[in-house]
Amino acid sequence: MLAYIIRRTLYAIPILIGVNLLTFWLFFVVNSPEDMARMQLGQKRVTPEAIEKWKQERGYDKPLLLNTTAEGSAVLTNTIFFEKTLRLFVFDFGSADDGRNIGHDIRQRMVPSLALAIPVFIISLLVNITIAMIIAFFRATYVDYMGVVLSVMLMSISTLFYIIGGQFVISKLLHLVPISGYDEGWAAVKFLVLPVIIGIVGGIGAGTRWFRTIFLEEINKDYVRTARAKGLAERVVLFRHVLKNAMIPILTGVVVTIPLLFMGSLITESFFGIPGLGSYTIDAIRGQDFAIVRSMVFLGSVLYIIGLLLTDLSYTLVDPRVRLS
Amino acid sequence: MRRGTGLFVFVGVLVAVAIGLWLAPIKPVLLWTDLLIYILLFTLVSFFSYVRGKPHLVSPWRQVLSRPLAMISLVVLSAYVLVGLLDSVHFRMALAPQAVAQTAAENAEPPADAAAHYSVEVLSLLDVIANPIRRQVEKSYSAPLAAHLFSKDTVEQADGSTVRAYPRLQYGGAHLDDPESQRTADITQRALTAVAMGLTAWLLVVLLWIAYLARRQEHAFARQLSLIVTGNTVLPWRAIFSTLAMVFLFAALVIKLGVGYHLLGTDKVGNDVLYLSFKSIRTGLVIGTLTTLIMLPFAILLGIMAGHFRGWVDDVIQYVYTTLNSIPGVLLIAAAILSVDVYIANNPGLFETVIERADVRLLFLCMILGITSWTGLCRLLRGETLKLRELDYIQAATAFGVGNMKIISRHILPNVMHIVLIAVVLDFSGLVLAEAVLSYVGVGVDPSMVSWGNMINSARLEMAREPVVWWSLVAAFWFMFVLVLAANLFSDAVRDAFDPRVGLAN
Numbered sequence: 001m002l003a004y005i006i007r008r009t010l011y012a013i014p015i016l017i018g019v020n021l022l023t024f025w026l027f028f029v030v031n032s033p034e035d036m037a038r039m040q041l042g043q044k045r046v047t048p049e050a051i052e053k054w055k056q057e058r059g060y061d062k063p064l065l066l067n068t069t070a071e072g073s074a075v076l077t078n079t080i081f082f083e084k085t086l087r088l089f090v091f092d093f094g095s096a097d098d099g100r101n102i103g104h105d106i107r108q109r110m111v112p113s114l115a116l117a118i119p120v121f122i123i124s125l126l127v128n129i130t131i132a133m134i135i136a137f138f139r140a141t142y143v144d145y146m147g148v149v150l151s152v153m154l155m156s157i158s159t160l161f162y163i164i165g166g167q168f169v170i171s172k173l174l175h176l177v178p179i180s181g182y183d184e185g186w187a188a189v190k191f192l193v194l195p196v197i198i199g200i201v202g203g204i205g206a207g208t209r210w211f212r213t214i215f216l217e218e219i220n221k222d223y224v225r226t227a228r229a230k231g232l233a234e235r236v237v238l239f240r241h242v243l244k245n246a247m248i249p250i251l252t253g254v255v256v257t258i259p260l261l262f263m264g265s266l267i268t269e270s271f272f273g274i275p276g277l278g279s280y281t282i283d284a285i286r287g288q289d290f291a292i293v294r295s296m297v298f299l300g301s302v303l304y305i306i307g308l309l310l311t312d313l314s315y316t317l318v319d320p321r322v323r324l325s
Numbered sequence: 326m327r328r329g330t331g332l333f334v335f336v337g338v339l340v341a342v343a344i345g346l347w348l349a350p351i352k353p354v355l356l357w358t359d360l361l362i363y364i365l366l367f368t369l370v371s372f373f374s375y376v377r378g379k380p381h382l383v384s385p386w387r388q389v390l391s392r393p394l395a396m397i398s399l400v401v402l403s404a405y406v407l408v409g410l411l412d413s414v415h416f417r418m419a420l421a422p423q424a425v426a427q428t429a430a431e432n433a434e435p436p437a438d439a440a441a442h443y444s445v446e447v448l449s450l451l452d453v454i455a456n457p458i459r460r461q462v463e464k465s466y467s468a469p470l471a472a473h474l475f476s477k478d479t480v481e482q483a484d485g486s487t488v489r490a491y492p493r494l495q496y497g498g499a500h501l502d503d504p505e506s507q508r509t510a511d512i513t514q515r516a517l518t519a520v521a522m523g524l525t526a527w528l529l530v531v532l533l534w535i536a537y538l539a540r541r542q543e544h545a546f547a548r549q550l551s552l553i554v555t556g557n558t559v560l561p562w563r564a565i566f567s568t569l570a571m572v573f574l575f576a577a578l579v580i581k582l583g584v585g586y587h588l589l590g591t592d593k594v595g596n597d598v599l600y601l602s603f604k605s606i607r608t609g610l611v612i613g614t615l616t617t618l619i620m621l622p623f624a625i626l627l628g629i630m631a632g633h634f635r636g637w638v639d640d641v642i643q644y645v646y647t648t649l650n651s652i653p654g655v656l657l658i659a660a661a662i663l664s665v666d667v668y669i670a671n672n673p674g675l676f677e678t679v680i681e682r683a684d685v686r687l688l689f690l691c692m693i694l695g696i697t698s699w700t701g702l703c704r705l706l707r708g709e710t711l712k713l714r715e716l717d718y719i720q721a722a723t724a725f726g727v728g729n730m731k732i733i734s735r736h737i738l739p740n741v742m743h744i745v746l747i748a749v750v751l752d753f754s755g756l757v758l759a760e761a762v763l764s765y766v767g768v769g770v771d772p773s774m775v776s777w778g779n780m781i782n783s784a785r786l787e788m789a790r791e792p793v794v795w796w797s798l799v800a801a802f803w804f805m806f807v808l809v810l811a812a813n814l815f816s817d818a819v820r821d822a823f824d825p826r827v828g829l830a831n
Contacts, residue, residue: 018648026660031667039667152817156754156810158761160781161802168788266655267762285659286767293660300653 001316005309012305016089019301023294024085033060033080040288058097058291059083084294093295097287102295106277112182113264113276116192120199121261124207125254127200129243132211137238139216147208154205162202163271170194180273195272199265214249218242247318255314256307263300350419352443356684358611358691359413365618366410385743385822393564395818398811400568405606405808412451412607415680417443447680451607455600457584461496463595466787469796470586472498472508497587515581523577527570538562590796593783598797602804604775609808612691612760612770613753620695621702625745628703629733632710642707646700654697655766661693662686662768683771690763690770694756702748709741743823750816754809761805777801 027036037054038046055061060080067078077083087094093102135147171179177194218224219242227237264278273279277296284292315322346353376382389395420442452459466475473491480490493499501507539549553562579599582588589598631642649657669675669682676682713719714737722732763769764778765785772779784797 014644015648015651018644019652022648022652023660026664030664031671035667035671039670152813153810156806156813158758158781158802158805158809160761160765160785161798164781164785164788164798168793172788260653263653266766281656281659282766285663288663288666290663293656293663297652297656297660300656301648301651304651304653 005313008309008312012302012309015305016298016301019298020085020088023297024081027290027294028064028080028084033058036060036288036290059094084291088295088298093298094291096284096292097289102292105280106295106299109264109275109277109280110262111276112188112274113269113278114261115188116195116199116269116274116276117261117264119192119196120203120265121258123196124200124203128204128207128211129250131204131208132215133238133243135208135212136215136219136242137234139219148212151205151208151212154201155209156205157202159202159267162198163268166194166198166201167271180271182272182274191272191274195268195274199268210253211246211250214246215242217249218246221245244318248315251314251318252311255311256304258310259303259306260300262303263296351416352419354415354417354447354678354681356415356447356681357688358615358684359415361615361618361688362410362413362611365614368618387559388822389815389818390560392818393561394814396561396565397568398815398818400565400572401807401811402815404572405610405811408451408603409607409610411454412449412604414450415447416449417445417447420444445678447678449607451603455603458597458600461587461597463494463496463587463591464492465591465595466593466794467494467497467587467591467595469588469590469598470497470508470512470582471590472501472504472586475590475794494587497591498585500585512582512586515585516578519577519581520574522581523574524570526577527573530573531566531569534566535562589800592780592797593787598780598800601775601780601797602777602800605777605780605801605804606808608687608770608774608776609757609760609805611687612694613756613812615688616691616694616698616756617749617752619692620699621745621749624699624702625706625738625741628706629710629737629741631703632707633714633729633733633737635711639707642703646703649696650700655763655768657697658690658693658763659766659768661696662690665689679773683774686771687774690768694759698752698756702745705744705748706741709744710737713737713740747816747820747823750812750819753816754812757805757809757812761801777805 033055034051037051037060041050041054052061062078062080062083065079065081067074070078084094091103093106096102096105131147135144138144138147167179170176171194177190180191182188182191215238219238223245224237224241227241228234232240262277263281264274264276266278266282268274269276269278270282280292281296283289284296376386390399464474464478467473468475472494474494476491477489478492479487480492481487493504498504498508498511501511535549535553536546538544538553539546542549544552552558553566556563579588583597583599587597587599589602592598592601627642627645631639665686669686676685719732719736722736727735760769760776761778761781764776765782769778770776780797780801784794784801787794787797
């Protein structure tokens with residue numbers, strides 16, 4: 001087991017190198033720091049001195065890959081590639097355009113993100129599985145048909161409308177909770193209720209449909225027929241047999257997203273003014289703060305790879321037949 | 326229609342279009358996305374004419390088309406596609422001689438030969454058709470069917486004094502002398518005329534259609550009619566015609582009420598929201614279709630190669646898609662689009678008109694969206710190919726010394742096409758929705774391009790106003806919802822018909 005984990009962790013290194021090369025290529029080769037500076041400072045009336053200064057402040061004035069003017073190991077280390085890209089591997093994110101330390105910001109903003117993402121994740125998992133079980137119980141009846149049509153309709157509504165509609169009805173018309181904002185500690189709850197509800201409702205359509213497909217696939221297998229032939233009640237068949245066996249496909253889809261909960265939800269956080277990592281990312285994209293975007297890309301890939309690893313490990317927990325080697 | 330006549334008609338149409346283009350005072354503009362749309366259209370037409378001759382390929386499509394829900398969706402989708410295609414024929418109008426002279430005078434240049442002057446504004450066929458709506462630009466917000474502006478402004482009276490009042494709209498309800506008393510009656514009358522018009526046109530089309538069907542089936546007209554009304558036809562004609570009625574009624578309402586009024590109100594700078602909603606259709610369709618079109622060859626080729634050759638080829642391809650997959654989609658798109666933005670901003674000379682710049686950005690967006698979405702299909706194809714290559718008939722082909730390329734093209738490709746098809750139709754609705762979110766984040770289509778995402782984005786802040794400016798949002802919502810819902814329902818039917826697994830499950 002431990003050997004497996006170590007090997008998988010080593011597999012992650014080439015992938016992370018690939019991710020970093022890609023972002024390096026996008027941000028420093030496709031567009032030189034010179035282009036970025038001109039873009040940031042405005043197209044016209046920009047002096048070479050201003051560009052130099054902008055580059056120097058951010059450390060973009062170094063050579064890309066090889067520093068021919070330096071000596072010794074500095075040939076490789078005193079470059080943009082080393083400073084801006086390789087440093088990410090030790091989670092040294094450097095500083096943002098406004099001079100703040102990105103690593104510090106990320107640690108601080110993780111908490112509100114998780115406070116929103118974890119309840120949404122857990123509750124919607126429960127809600128979706130429950131509804132899908134009910135639909136599967138009534139399969140091939142009108143309940144099933146209506147359930148599918150309803151979930152397709154829910155799926156067809158853009159996330160933006162769930163948020164705008166929810167804010168409008170619950171906060172503006174009914175004045176039940178504040179429209180947006182955030183607070184420390186338990187006071188945050190009243191700000192989090194609405195985004196959590198919207199996150200759950202917005203996911204019901206797609207989630208229910210996905211779980212229904214999984215359950216229906218299991219229901220037609222031989223062991224289910226055997227269980228029914230033994231005279232077990234449909235309820236017992238569903239909960240004791242189908243649900244357990246459906247765990248593998250469910251875990252495949254669900255576990256990989258758990259680490260990504262750290263990244264927060266881009267849209268929800270920015271609409272509700274929650275100072276998490278999602279709104280951090282959006283602000284960085286809008287403000288064209290490339291340092292933050294690079295850091296978030298790296299962080300996202302690391303979390304995704306952890307998710308893949310967790311998925312494999314979770315198989316061993318639910319299915320004793322799976323051996324990792 | 327026999328093959329020969331079809332070809333003649335096709336060539337005739339082409340010649341007519343060419344002569345029309347030559348005579349008309351316009352300069353055709355071929356945007357990159359237009360070109361790709363035409364290629365896509367050509368591919369689709371040739372695909373379906375190929376399928377028609379193959380019974381085993383026709384049968385799943387029959388199954389799709391026999392489902393009422395799928396056909397309703399198909400009719401709705403066709404209406405959208407028609408608008409999108411009309412909006413994909415671009416050209417620049419020739420400037421009138423005096424306008425040319427004026428421009429030349431302003432630039433203090435001697436006028437060159439008069440024929441070479443074209444407006445910098447790129448128009449599409451849809452713009453020309455919607456000319457009355459497009460030109461009716463008010464000052465600011467106005468509610469749907471209103472005759473007055475939404476907010477108070479200083480109005481100059483006839484005697485020179487000024488009051489704060491809701492000014493009359495320049496175009497909306499301008500034909501009324503006294504909007505307060507006449508507006509409701511006028512709108513009702515127009516709506517009733519529209520319903521009558523729509524129903525008449527619909528009846529005409531449907532009756533002709535039924536007559537055609539009756540002749541082809543060699544039934545009497547009345548018998549064909551009763552078959553359709555009772556729903557006893559192979560294709561669900563009843564559902565098709567009912568949906569067509571909806572489309573006709575909507576079109577008639579748009580024609581009757583959209584011209585004298587602003588049927589869906591106007592936005593902040595006074596543009597007609599109905600027109601904007603129609604313009605957004607093309608953007609949505611382009612993102613939904615071209616994204617897959619661009620990436621499909623890569624996904625198919627790499628997926629099959631990985632599964633067929635295994636070994637180091639498989640390792641490399643797996644590495645590439647795992648790497649791309651591990652970057653969160655929005656961030657990859659943001660990173661790439663930011664780079665494109667910098668590039669476009671630093672090379673302003675590359676694009677003649679604003680619309681061409683926006684178009685290139687849209688194309689890049691499609692490519693990048695494609696890069697983030699092809700990995701799923703690639704992995705599916707790899708898995709399926711791994712399974713297929715162990716089957717006896719492919720083992721036999723290998724044993725006979727059939728080349729790799731031939732095995733892939735003759736034996737593997739046709740047997741994974743259903744996966745490709747399902748992936749393409751399933752992806753469509755997700756991509757249309759993604760556009761709105763990306764435009765909100767600021768990495769979507771160009772801000773100058775009309776899209777539902779941009780409409781929502783600019784209307785979002787108006788929700789705080791009192792009373793609320795709701796029409797832009799509601800319009801974008803409905804246009805998007807209907808398209809995505811139709812696409813979802815249609816793709817469900819396609820999946821049910823083509824996915825062998827679903828067939829077993831039901």
